[in-house]
Amino acid sequence: MAEQDWKTSKRTFAAVSLPTLFWVVVFFLLPMAIVWLYSFGENRGLTEIEFSGTLDNYKRATEWLYLTIFGKSFAVAALVTLICLIIGFPVAMAITFASEKWRPWLLLGIMLPFWTNLLIRTYALMMLLGTQGFANKGMGALWEGTSWIKTLVGLQPLPTWEPVQLLFNNFAVVFGLVYVHLPFMVLPLYAALDRLDRSLIEASLDLGAGHFRTIMRIVVPLAAPGIIAGVMITLIPALGAYLTPDLMGGTDSQMIANVIERQFKKANDWPFGAALSFLLIYAMFVLIAIQSMRKKVPEVR
Amino acid sequence: MALFTRTPVAPLEYSRTLWMRLWVGAVMVFLYAPLVVLMIFSFNDSKRNVVWRGFTTKYYEKALGNDQLVEALINSLTIAALATLASLVLGTLAAVLLWRFRFPWKGAIDGTISLPIIVPEICLGVAFLMFFAAVGWPTDLVWPFNLGAITIAHITFCFPFVTMVVRSRLASFNREQEEAAKDLGASEGQVFRDVLIPHIKPALVAGALLAFTLSLDDFVITYFTSGPDTITFPVKVYSMVRFSVTPEVNAASTLLIILTVILTFIALKAQGVKAIAETH
Numbered sequence: 001m002a003e004q005d006w007k008t009s010k011r012t013f014a015a016v017s018l019p020t021l022f023w024v025v026v027f028f029l030l031p032m033a034i035v036w037l038y039s040f041g042e043n044r045g046l047t048e049i050e051f052s053g054t055l056d057n058y059k060r061a062t063e064w065l066y067l068t069i070f071g072k073s074f075a076v077a078a079l080v081t082l083i084c085l086i087i088g089f090p091v092a093m094a095i096t097f098a099s100e101k102w103r104p105w106l107l108l109g110i111m112l113p114f115w116t117n118l119l120i121r122t123y124a125l126m127m128l129l130g131t132q133g134f135a136n137k138g139m140g141a142l143w144e145g146t147s148w149i150k151t152l153v154g155l156q157p158l159p160t161w162e163p164v165q166l167l168f169n170n171f172a173v174v175f176g177l178v179y180v181h182l183p184f185m186v187l188p189l190y191a192a193l194d195r196l197d198r199s200l201i202e203a204s205l206d207l208g209a210g211h212f213r214t215i216m217r218i219v220v221p222l223a224a225p226g227i228i229a230g231v232m233i234t235l236i237p238a239l240g241a242y243l244t245p246d247l248m249g250g251t252d253s254q255m256i257a258n259v260i261e262r263q264f265k266k267a268n269d270w271p272f273g274a275a276l277s278f279l280l281i282y283a284m285f286v287l288i289a290i291q292s293m294r295k296k297v298p299e300v301r
Numbered sequence: 302m303a304l305f306t307r308t309p310v311a312p313l314e315y316s317r318t319l320w321m322r323l324w325v326g327a328v329m330v331f332l333y334a335p336l337v338v339l340m341i342f343s344f345n346d347s348k349r350n351v352v353w354r355g356f357t358t359k360y361y362e363k364a365l366g367n368d369q370l371v372e373a374l375i376n377s378l379t380i381a382a383l384a385t386l387a388s389l390v391l392g393t394l395a396a397v398l399l400w401r402f403r404f405p406w407k408g409a410i411d412g413t414i415s416l417p418i419i420v421p422e423i424c425l426g427v428a429f430l431m432f433f434a435a436v437g438w439p440t441d442l443v444w445p446f447n448l449g450a451i452t453i454a455h456i457t458f459c460f461p462f463v464t465m466v467v468r469s470r471l472a473s474f475n476r477e478q479e480e481a482a483k484d485l486g487a488s489e490g491q492v493f494r495d496v497l498i499p500h501i502k503p504a505l506v507a508g509a510l511l512a513f514t515l516s517l518d519d520f521v522i523t524y525f526t527s528g529p530d531t532i533t534f535p536v537k538v539y540s541m542v543r544f545s546v547t548p549e550v551n552a553a554s555t556l557l558i559i560l561t562v563i564l565t566f567i568a569l570k571a572q573g574v575k576a577i578a579e580t581h
Binding site: 003004005006009012013016017019020021023024027028029030031032034035038087093094106108109110111112113115116117118119120123124125126127128132134179182183236237239240242243247257260261264270273274277278280281284288 | 321329334338342395424429430431453456510520521569
């Protein structure tokens with residue numbers, strides 16, 4: 001039985017469709033439409049906003065300062081996605097080819113952090129990376145050890161260890177985003193690899209290709225849809241990240257979400273914030289359009 | 302490698318090679334070490350939270366005695382429970398709608414329903430801030446009605462996830478079962494209750510878990526929607542982290558982590574690890 005035409009049972013169709021449609025229209029499309037309208041408005045006085053149809057907010061958003069912030073957000077999100085892919089791919093491979101007994105537990109190991117509160121995870125990382133945190137203490141201990149070994153062989157000891165600033169800079173933002181988004185990457189990769197026909201890998205190995213070559217030439221092309229899904233699932237939230245750059249970044253590591261927040265909480269320039277929000281949404285649409293275009297291109301192989 | 306394996310490693314047993322084990326082990330340490338340290342230091346008898354000064358549970362007493370924190374946690378759990386219930390209903394209806402019927406504008410409606418997943422949190426937060434300001438939503442209601450705005454916002458971003466999970470489960474439903482039930486005299490409602498719901502039950506459990514955690518987890522959208530007097534757990538923890546790093550935050554966080562683990566294990570007991578894993 002194929003899909004049923006809605007006219008054949010109008011009552012059921014209405015019962016199923018109306019609550020959802022109502023919710024989506026009133027509590028999603030309407031709020032988005034308000035943001036869209038505001039983005040063409042101007043501030044008149046402290047709370048009054050006039051919808052004058054001006055494009056000034058968009059003009060201001062294309063000023064050099066905001067373009068660099070957009071560019072930087074893209075660069076950070078792309079870097080985070082790449083690092084997650086490099087770290088996550090072997091993990092997904094290991095889970096796929098793990099024994100029946102181990103696989104669910106490895107999956108659970110990846111999923112549990114995904115279910116843990118984002119704020120708590122960011123806070124935990126901040127504790128470790130602080131100047132007094134364990135990351136610095138560990139490096140300090142290594143440094144002391146090296147220094148001690150050098151004196152043993154009769155060389156000058158190293159200068160005393162100075163704690164490194166690991167928090168409140170761009171490094172911390174990338175590190176924090178990788179930490180938060182890694183499970184997002186591993187799960188779709190695993191889903192794709194799990195569906196792979198293993199005999200193809202075996203054939204490749206039998207025919208004399210090495211493991212690395214088999215992975216690059218057989219596994220990666222076949223798992224491409226899953227890799228792209230993982231990339232999108234990581235890239236999109238990383239691009240709109242607010243909490244990590246806010247808590248772990250320095251004054252120069254703001255991303256676009258932090259600038260948007262400032263328009264609403266401090267600068268009180270709602271129309272400009274609305275314009276920035278919509279530019280970010282358009283950027284997401286472009287990313288998704290690119291992804292769906294790639295799907296339609298037939299495999300050249 | 303001989304240390305680890307008794308039988309020789311077959312070519313496809315990637316997870317039995319040494320470097321793979323080291324890699325996975327390192328990733329697990331990376332994912333869990335910060336959380337474990339956080340939990341251990343919640344028992345630390347020191348205000349500054351960097352050096353271990355002995356075991357104490359006083360920060361748990363302090364956290365549980367902090368009225369604002371407890372209120373925030375109760376608010377968060379209430380919102381999450383309400384949002385989960387509503388998302389389950391809306392999400393399942395949307396999934397059934399898209400799976401069962403052919404109707405005009407289907408592609409557009411399908412896209413719009415999954416849009417809240419794609420729209421960045423910050424934009425959704427901003428949209429709700431403007432929406433509730435524009436409709437003049439009252440901010441001085443009594444509990445639990447003061448949570449209404451936040452709950453509405455949470456339902457909007459949670460239910461598409463339920464739709465996604467339920468829809469992928471519905472794809473494996475054999476429509477002949479439905480026909481058979483109808484031939485045997487079942488009404489639409491009975492088919493829904495006795496045939497369809499039992500089939501999608503694992504997806505409902507997974508979807509409920511997903512919605513509950515997403516709601517409990519959300520900071521950004523809540524930050525924009527909450528009035529001056531309504532606080533939720535993430536918003537409260539955020540302000541605590543901003544202004545000071547104390548073992549009290551660790552204690553509160555540890556309690557929430559334990560709650561997450563318990564919820565996960567309840568779901569696993571109900572459905573088994575594999576069923577939950579596969580719906581993701």
